[in-house]
Amino acid sequence: MTGSATSSSAVEPVRTAAPIEIPVRMVERLSAYRRQLRRWVAEGRTRIYSHELGALVGGTPAQVRRDLMTIGYTGSPARGYEATGLIERISQLLDAPTRQxxxxxxxxxxxxxxxxxxxxxxxxxxxxxxxxxxxxxxxxxxxxxxxxxxxxxxxxxxxxxxxxxxxxxxxxxxxxxxxxxxxxxxxxxxxxxxxxxxxxxxxxxxxxxxxxxxxxxxxxxxxxxxxxxx
Amino acid sequence: MTGSATSSSAVEPVRTAAPIEIPVRMVERLSAYRRQLRRWVAEGRTRIYSHELGALVGGTPAQVRRDLMTIGYTGSPARGYEATGLIERISQLLDAPTRQxxxxxxxxxxxxxxxxxxxxxxxxxxxxxxxxxxxxxxxxxxxxxxxxxxxxxxxxxxxxxxxxxxxxxxxxxxxxxxxxxxxxxxxxxxxxxxxxxxxxxxxxxxxxxxxxxxxxxxxxxxxxxxxxxx
DNA sequence: TACCTTTCGTGAAGTCGTTCACAACGAAAG
DNA sequence: CTTTCGTTGTGAACGACTTCACGAAAGGTA
Missing domain, CATH: 3.40.50.720 (NAD(P)-binding Rossmann-like Domain)
Incomplete structure (x- = not known):
């Protein structure tokens, strides 16, 4: 709804590279994903499936896929998601561009x-x-x-x-x-x-x-x- | 499941058991209501309107009324809800019958x-x-x-x-x-x-x-x- | 190469909670 | 007694997030 096609939105600042309107709950999950992913990487794993990440944060595979779709991160069938890239993408959204x-x-x-x-x-x-x-x-x-x-x-x-x-x-x-x-x-x-x-x-x-x-x-x-x- | 209409209920704790299935979010709100109500009473007030209670916990009047309706507590138009009675009703639902x-x-x-x-x-x-x-x-x-x-x-x-x-x-x-x-x-x-x-x-x-x-x-x-x- | 298995991407359907809107009502004032 | 005002109780509309379900794609295997 933000950013594109559909009209509706009145207040539209649309500044930096984050054109997504992220719901509150999803921010929580993204934060949780990132932390678990960092552990995952620290253990030497590099790829992760939606059901694995789901289990780590107590969510369903479908929810994980939906979230990652929403933030525009794409995995590959049979290989899952690339962990470090995903961490980076989440950080891009959650972290401030300038030190905060x-x-x-x-x-x-x-x-x-x-x-x-x-x-x-x-x-x-x-x-x-x-x-x-x-x-x-x-x-x-x-x-x-x-x-x-x-x-x-x-x-x-x-x-x-x-x-x-x-x-x-x-x-x-x-x-x-x-x-x-x-x-x-x-x-x-x-x-x-x-x-x-x-x-x-x-x-x-x-x-x-x-x-x-x-x-x-x-x-x-x-x-x-x-x-x-x- | 919960003590139903039929008389065959096995363990029926005490008076006015809770036949209500309370959603998670509502439990949070009830807990918050009760704490604010205790303050309210401590300040000497005895009755409270839905919009007043709503303001205290950061909710809308409609939500408060809906919640109180759900737990079966009735107020009166033009007088609002009776605070101590409401506290008691909430405690009846939230607190364990036996010391916990x-x-x-x-x-x-x-x-x-x-x-x-x-x-x-x-x-x-x-x-x-x-x-x-x-x-x-x-x-x-x-x-x-x-x-x-x-x-x-x-x-x-x-x-x-x-x-x-x-x-x-x-x-x-x-x-x-x-x-x-x-x-x-x-x-x-x-x-x-x-x-x-x-x-x-x-x-x-x-x-x-x-x-x-x-x-x-x-x-x-x-x-x-x-x-x-x- | 052809086949088989597993997982992703996503439109569509479902679920659940919140908010709206209004009739009924009580109290107080005129 | 009657009018006016503000609040409750609640069915219904709404909206948002979640889950389902399935086609497509990518490795692995023979």
Whole structure:
């Protein structure tokens, strides 16, 4: 629907080399595909079938093929898809053309967990700065990431290409933090607090609600498991 | 399947059993509704309109009404829904009739974050035990939760009504932990590692994948925010 | 070369959840 | 008592994603 033939679309920026309108769910799957593909390649495999990739991420072969078709990546019958090329194609879509980074606000246990996890694992999309109010954390370098005082937020973000903010602070502080991050140029927020952040419409917010997830698991642990998923 | 109209139902738990088949998404919303309703009541309000509740969780009024209709809770025009009654109705559906608890495996930063968060906030669905391999953590009580050695897992779970397990260990250990939890009677898993756990079909697995969430945010931060949600 | 097997690419059909739109209703005001 | 306003309950329309099903193509094999 975007880009071509059919009319409909009103707002049509159509700038760079990504003319595709990718649905939310597919972005999740593409991200998952890529990570599994990297493992696959790291194990020395070079080609992969739709059913293999499907199994790795918990999807069906048909879904994998449909997704890859949508992003315009073509495999070959009897040889499947070429893994490294596919990784590259996905990266082309998901990654920013210019270096883009993340700011973490709140270096409590959750913040530390995130830092620790991402420092090892994430080449693209690095966490460029962390912020906290606790004086003993300020100035330290945790998992390769410098921790600044909250008061320095605007200054630091002025010098770094940060477009995403992680809100890992107590719930009372969340809205204030969000406001400051957005004011400083952040366009996407990953929110771990159980509040609905009020943001301007151009800012994307993703809520990660562990309490809800846990209750969901508890519920389906009791009733039929149905189909597991994410 | 679920206690049908015929009188022959074998195990009919208690009063007003739930003959409803609730879709996954709705469980998430109900959980969110309940939390917001508790805040609402804590602020002294007693009644709530669909559009108010919708705003609190980021949904539409129509969706809220549809959900409440589905769970069979009736409001009144011009007065809205009665908050405490609604909380009770949701709890009736989401909570186990008998005491049910959670086991946490992996007391790293992430595990600590979860403990810390839930100790304050969660009356129902308590974390009954934590497990780790690190000797210095064993025996300690963190946020009101006792930390045991991994070797004690089966023994401890034998004495506690644990039906849900949280997997917050390094990825290499995840499958082994899952196997042991399931063997010990757990029927639902909250998995924070980036692997697809292999489990028997009656076990429900919920994957929380922070890396994927972050990449999603980064993507939509760049492209149109579309509609934020979750 | 001819055949056989397996997988891809994709139009079409199906499924499921969300949103629309409106009648019925209760409360409050005139 | 009657009118007006705003909200609920809900059938029906809508839309989006998922799955199905099948023709075509590419290796492998004799």
């Amino acid at each position: 980074g993340v700011a973490l606000v709140g270096v409590g246990y959750l913040g530390r967990a995130i830092l620790n996890y991402f420092s090892k694992t994430h080449p693209d999309l690095p966490i460029l700065a962390a912020f906290d109010v606790a004086p003993e954390k300020i100035g330290r370098v945790l998992d390769g990431c410098r921790c600044y005082a909250m008061t320095e937020l605007e200054a630091v973000l002025g010098t770094q290409p940060v477009t995403v903010g992680i809100v890992a602070v107590p719930v009372e502080a969340a809205q204030g933090v969000a406001d400051r991050l957005i004011q400083a140029g952040v366009r996407g927020l990953l929110n771990f607090t159980p509040t609905r952040l009020r943001v301007p419409p151009e800012v994307y917010v993703e809520d990660v609600d562990i309490a809800v997830s846990l209750e969901k698991v508890a519920f389906f642990a009791r009733h039929g498991a149905g189909s597991d998923e994410e | 608890g959670v086991a946490l495996v992996g007391v790293g930063y992430l595990g600590r974050a979860i403990l810390n968060y839930f100790s304050k906030t969660h009356p129902d669905l308590p974390i009954l035990a934590a497990f780790d391999v690190a000797p210095e953590k064993i025996g300690r009580v963190l946020d009101g939760c006792r930390c045991y050695a991994m070797t004690e897992l089966e023994a401890v779970l034998g004495t506690q009504p644990v039906t849900v397990g949280i997997v917050a260990v390094p990825v290499e250990a995840a499958q082994g932990v899952a196997d042991r939890l399931i063997q010990a009677g757990v029927r639902g898993l909250l998995n924070f590692t980036p692997t697809r756990l292999r489990v028997p079909p009656e076990v429900y697995v919920e994957d929380v994948d922070i890396a994927v969430s972050l990449e999603k945010v980064a993507f939509f931060a760049r492209h149109g925010a579309g509609s934020d949600e979750e």
